[in-house]
Structure formats: structure tokens, C-alpha cells
Amino acid sequence: MNKQPTRRSTLLAAAIGAVLVFGAVTQVNAQTASERSAQRRAAKDSKPAKQENQYPNATRTAPEAKASSKGGAKLQKMMDAFDKEKFPEARAQADAIIADAGLNPYERSFAAQIGFQVAYDADDNKAAIEYLKKAIEINGLDNNAHFDRMFVLAQLQLQEEQYTESLATMDRFLSESKSTKPEHLIVKGNALYRLERYPDAAKIIKQAVDASPDPKQEWLQLLMASYVENNQGADAAKVAESIAAKNPNDKRAQMNVAAVYSQSDMLDKAAAVLEKMRAAGQFTEDKDYRQLYATYLNLDKKEKEAIGVINEGLQKGILKPDYQAYVALAQAYYYSDQIGPAVDAYKKAAPLAPDGETYLNLARVLWQEDRIPEAKEAAKQAIAKGVKKPEDANKILALKGK
Template sequence: MSPSNARPLNLLAAAVGAILLLGSVSDASAQSARERSEQRRERQGENSSSQATEDAYPDATREEPGTKASSRMSQRLQRMVDYYDKDEGDKALEVANEIMASDKANEYDKAFAAQISAQVHYDRDDSAGAIASLQQAIDYNGLDNNGHYGAMLMMAQLQLQEEQYDAALSTIDRFFAETRSTNPEHLIVKGNALYRMERYPEAATVLKQAIDASPEPRNDWQQMLMATYFETGQTAEAAALAESIAAKTPDDKRAQMNLAATYQQGEQFDKAAEVLEGLRASGQLTTDQEYRQLYSTYLNMDGNEAKAAGVIQEGFQKGILENSFQNNLALAQSLYFSDQVAPAIEAYKKAAPLDDDGETYLNLARILWQEDRVPEAKEAARQAKAKGVRSAKDADTILALPGG
């Protein structure tokens, strides 16, 4: 008698869930003070002197206002910049607010002050404050196109980072409508917003446009496109893209893991196993999830239960696989269905106490009964009833056996 009532593990879903996806939104909190300082000076330089920089938006529909800093505000503007450069944010904000409130300030003065205010808030990881200030800079409409649309793009990225997806999409749509940009760095922001909103077909179109327009598309862009293919069931497209990424970056573990997950999604388990075994051979499978991805691949291939058991046993021996119910049950099932009954019984004994109910104890009782180990089978049946089973009939049948 086999343990016919054993509950199958959702191994494939767990394995495919191991895909690693990076978004393209910058994480402000991950940047060092030096990086932020360099970025803010670059932005400041771009936006304060349009004549000294290349026009980043040559096809923009907006006519540049041509307004420059007013002579009446020049000292305050310089003082604000000086405070900002010296990382005296509170003082820079105070002056910026004075400029924005002044009747003597023109649109450029106020827009530039709002931009500096946004940078101070950004440096402090205050995304809400930065977004509000960027909106002010845009509304004042006083910056040149580089500064005006740079503020709009930054606002869209921050809205995306703050999971304000509708607002981010609205901002980036306005950006494209006015700039007519085809820059892949800009397109990826829209693609990311659509992806986060689960508008996958639209996201795939924009992401592919960005990738095709880039001479060296970033891996995380391609991984996001691959994820959209997953979500829309385009497994062949996902596999082709994953293969391309993995071929270009053979030493990138994430790319290899994604390739394996793609093969699993397309039920090409032999290819998935080959990729994962290559990583295991080089010692790159280092987490519980990664070992589960490999052994679940074998469990989805007929006649490979022994290989699955070997992977699980190695994972336990190395201390990588957790002593969880799922892992112990997978080992028990792998051993049992590869005709390694004695070690399977020991694995069931480890799994059963970790189960939420008595079903695993009941399967253990069935196997012990099959092996004529009646006293042990009865004890397992008693444990099963104590923990609770869907039907007590099988347990009672074993408990009614003679002997023991």
C-alpha cells in the first residue's frame, strides 16, 4: 500500500517564485552623501545655465521662457546655493521659502528655489517633501527645458519609488507628451510604472521599445521585460530573453537563476536542472530557496526522485536547507518513490511532527503497516488522530490490526 493520500507540494510555484527582479527606480536611501552631493551639483549646473549645456529635449513642444535670475533676488539665490553647498539644509530651505514667497522674485527665481528645496528634501530621504517641491518648480514654469523636464522626470521617479503609480504614470505621460523623448532611460520609467500597475501588455511594449533603443540595455530592464512575459504567459519570449541575458553574462548568478525559472515556467525541466546543476557544481547554490528550486525541478521530472533526494540530503548536510516541514516531506516522498523505503520512513518521522495536522503521521502509519511494522504503525496512527485527520477511518483500520 502506498501513501496515496500524501498531499502534493506546490514545488513548481515555489521554484518559479525564486526569480529575482530588480526595478529601475533609484533608491534614494541607498546613495551615499558624496553621490548625492555630486548629483545635486550636476543638476544645479544644468539648470542654472542653459547656455552652457546641451539641449536634452530638442523636440519639446514647450517654448522656453527665457527668464533669468532677477537682479533683486541674486544675493538671496547665491546665499541659498551657498547654504546648500555647505549642507546647511535648514538655512537653504529658509531662504528658498523666502524667495518663493517674495513678490519681487520672478518665475525663474521661484522655480530654481523650489528645485533647491526639492534637492534638500531628497537628500534627507523626504520623498513627499521632494515631490511637493518639484511640483512647485514645474508649476512656476520658469526653468529652461532641461531644468523643467528634469524636475518632471525626477518627480515621476520619486512617485514610482513611493508606490504612487497612478501619479507616476500621469507625470511621465505628460513628460512624453511635451518632450517627445525617445530616450530609453525615460521610457523605462513609464514601463516600470505600467509593470507596477500590472498593466503587463502595455508594460512589455514600452520596455521592449526602451531595450531596442538602447545600445547596451541594462540587465534589470531585460529582467523586468522577462517578468512581464511571465505574467502574460509568453513563456517562449521569456525563455528567449532569459537565454540572451544568461549568454551575455555567464558569471551573473541572478541571470542563471532567472533562466532556470523561465525553463521551469515553460515546463522545460531538463534544461532548468542543467542550469541549476551548473550553479551547484560551482558552489553557487547557497540558500534554502535555491536548493528548493533544484529539488523541485527534479520532482517535476518523471523518474528523478532519487536525484531530488540527493539534492535535499546534501542541502541538509551543508546546513543550507532549513529543517522545515516542506523540506522533510519532500525528502520523505523522494526517498519513498525511489524505493528507498527505510530512509523514507525516517524522513517521514521528522516531517510528521512539523505538520499542522496528522496527515503526515497517517501516511507514515500506512508505510509502516506496509512494511509489517505494526506496533510502530499503530503508534503513528494514534499520533495522527491526536493531531487531527480529515478522515479517521484509515487510522482506525490500522489501530484495529492484531498485534502490537
């Protein structure tokens, strides 16, 4: 009969797996209604600059963007209401212009833009999306406005978790505008990532990152996440390292490096990163200590290091004195041949355990040490709390001795 706890299964059960701690990947640059209103007033008070063609390679031939005398008067009335922040009135007038088939495409598309702006300022994204679709479908804007509206539509669809629709919009946008700008490519990559098409996402996100002289950190995080999900551990590690190198004092960036190393089965490197953070006083949360001791417990002959980490965390009051911490400590002591401290840790872990298995392991260790009365008492506790194999506990109870 095996008197000892099964090493691998129990150690892994006690370990808390490392997880990536990405920040939220931005989907659209959201502003509050008041911020957008202030921005709009500032734009109205400034002199409009002559716009250059932002899409010189576009396949679309821009229509004549000009208002008729009849339509111009309607647009002016709508804009007067909009500028005076009479938004329900401006939106109603925009709806009327859009529905008037006698007006030209420019006038109706322009009105759809205003409808979009009013809806968006009111945080009515569902309506805002529909106005953008109308502005694009009516097809009356110049190329700058037309493609800019299409790009905003893709971002709003992404924000509203309409990932398939966002991807379709971006495919059309990139095909017709012929844009290769990284800020455009990244939106398509984001949609692909959220659709769990990780190889495709990684490819286009990397294209965006490579095309940017100073890629945003969230782009790199998205690329790293795509690599992780696609089991490209080495590639993910390189990205994580580059982020951490640029942000040496950013705890989250360093933890991500360690997490990527762990998920890529480079546990020695993960431990080295985490130890450096511990030495720098960056272990301020329970999960920090758990990630490091779990890493050590999954490395060969690193039980003593795990013991040091757990005891430090407990002494500092940062690591919670719960079942997982105590059972990990018990097993680390046991497998480094420190039976006395192992028993003490098991005695702390067993009452906190969800079942009687830890009491049964304690009973086995006590039996091994010929502490029969104590072993029997632990076996009783194991049966009372519930174990998978009560017969194992009963064998200990049947031992000779009080």
C-alpha cells in the same frame, strides 16, 4: 481501501516552488545628503559648459530665462546662503521668492529648484516633490531645466510609491518633450509594472531595451518580470537566458533562468540549469537544494534524482533536516519502490509534521508491508496528533495482530 499516500497531492505539498530572485529594481538614483553636497561643491568649482538643447523636438516654447534687477538680487542672496551651506536660510529665501507674485516666472521657478535641492538633500522627499511641482507649474525655466525637473519628479514619485502620479508625470513628460530616450521610457515602464499593468509595461520596457545599445541588467530583469506576470513564459525565458549568458558566474542570474523555466512548465530545462550549478559547486544555500529536488519531484520518473539531491544536501549540512525535506525523501523512496528507506524517512518526517497525516501515511506503508504492530503504533500517533479522517487510522488499529 487505498493503502498508499496519494502521489500527486503529497508530492506537490512537499515541493518548494521556484521563485524569481530579482534584485531590487531601481526607481531613482538615490544619494546620501553628504554625497549630494560633495557633488554640488565639485560642480560649483568647475567651469559651466554651454548646454546643448536636450529636447529639440519639444512642443513647449521655452520662455525667456532671465532675472530682473530686483529679482536677481534676491536670487543672489539665496544662492550665497545655499553655497555657504546655510540651507534653512536658503530654503526660507526660496519660499519667499516663490510666493512673491511680483517676480517673474524664471525667478520663482529657479527658487523652486533651490527649494527642491535643499529638501532633497535633507531627505525630505515629500517637500522635494512639492517644490518640483511648483517649478514646473510656474513654467519659467528653459526646456532643459523644465523637462529635467519633470523627469526627476516622476522618479521621486515612483520612489515614494506614488505610482499613478509618476505615470501621469511621465505621460506628460514624453508627450511634451517628445523624448524617446530609453532612460526616460524605462521610468514609465517601471510605473506601469508597479501598477500591475503588465502588458503595457512589457511593451514600453522592451521599447527601452531595444533602443539601448547596452541595456542595464535591471531593465532586463524588469522586462522579464513583466513577461512572467503576464504569463509570457517563452518571452521571459529568452530574457532570462540573455541575462545569464552575459553573467555566466552570476548565481542569481542562473537561478532566475531556472525559476522562469519552472514557472513556464519547462521543468526539464530548469533541472538541467540547476544540475549544472550543483556540479559547479554553486549550491551553497538550503533553498538551492530545495528548488532542484522540488523540480525533480514534479517530473515523471525522477524520484531517484530527487533522492540523490536531498541526501547530498543533508550530508553536506546545507539542506535543513526538516519535515519538508524528510517527507519529500520518503515519498521519493516510496515511488521508486525503495520501501525500507521510505519507512525510515517517514519516521523522521512524522514527528516534525504539523499534524498526524504523515504518521497515517507511515501506518499505511507499514500495513502494506505486513508490519502490523508498527502500523498500529503509527496509527495511534496519527490520531494523537490529529488527522482529517480518524476512521482511516481506526481501521488500521482494528487489524488483527498485536
